[in-house]
Amino acid sequence: MSVHDNVFDRAFGAFLFDMDGTVLNSIAAAERVWAAWAERHGVDVERFLPTIHGARAIDTIRRLNLPGVDAEAQAAFIAQAEIDDVEGIVQIPGAAAFLEALPSERWAMVTSAPRDLALRRMAAAGISEPAVMITAEDVAAGKPDPAGYRLAAKRLGLEVGDCLIFEDATVGIQAAEAAGAALMIITTTHQHPLETRHATIDSYEPLSVVVDSQGQLHLQKA
Numbered sequence: 312m313s314v315h316d317n318v319f320d321r322a323f324g325a326f327l328f329d330m331d332g333t334v335l336n337s338i339a340a341a342e343r344v345w346a347a348w349a350e351r352h353g354v355d356v357e358r359f360l361p362t363i364h365g366a367r368a369i370d371t372i373r374r375l376n377l378p379g380v381d382a383e384a385q386a387a388f389i390a391q392a393e394i395d396d397v398e399g400i401v402q403i404p405g406a407a408a409f410l411e412a413l414p415s416e417r418w419a420m421v422t423s424a425p426r427d428l429a430l431r432r433m434a435a436a437g438i439s440e441p442a443v444m445i446t447a448e449d450v451a452a453g454k455p456d457p458a459g460y461r462l463a464a465k466r467l468g469l470e471v472g473d474c475l476i477f478e479d480a481t482v483g484i485q486a487a488e489a490a491g492a493a494l495m496i497i498t499t500t501h502q503h504p505l506e507t508r509h510a511t512i513d514s515y516e517p518l519s520v521v522v523d524s525q526g527q528l529h530l531q532k533a
Contacts, residue, residue, distance in 0.1 A: 318510045319510075322523065322525075323474055323527065323529075324474060325419065325467045325469055325528065326413060326417065326418045326419075326475050327460055327471075327475070327492070328477045329479060329480070330420055330421075330422035330424060330429055330433070331432070332365070332403075332479035332499070333478055334403055335402050335438060336499065339400075340396050341393060345359070345360060348385075348388075352375075364482075365483045366453055367423040367447045367453035368423075369383060369386035390425045393431075397431055397435040406436075406515045409518055409520075412520060419441055419466065420443070422446055422447070423454055425446055429446050443466045445462050454480075457489040460474075472490075472491045472492055475530065476492045476493070477495045478496055478497070479501070498512070499514065518531070519531045519532075519533070
């Protein structure tokens, strides 16, 4: 990791968090819903499931280009099915306490999930609703487009380059890189090691934050 990438050596105006895989683990629930949907539509489940993570449902469905499929209607169906199935959703270790320790005006959630689903999953994982939350409905283009992260920073009154983004999935990492922000990658749910120049952690438990007199956030690791 280069000095430029060492997130423990600089101050940030705010932290921006992805949700699924970053502050909570919803993989089992999401894959149950998507696997059933894929089977009904004749999609190869084993090849398809790795592609769903981090992206908006509507973008995932459009990418398949299935004949006769209404992407908006199917995305709405998926969202409702995921709202109805939150079994097994848990926080990433230490995430709830870490978020609670942050000043409310200094962090935001940026998720590819629709708002109702995001709130449902956070409640299931014991994570409080943030003051600023950007969801699937708030952007015309989902990750890997950086629009969501730029919008979150703007709502916090900051430039995105002054923020540290916490991510886990490839499309989210690409969005953060495109936004020009520093990155912390959460590897808790990764099945395979990730080769990256960015900082990585598998739990929030060793992390703490010091807020300086200017309100800037300094990330520390035990």
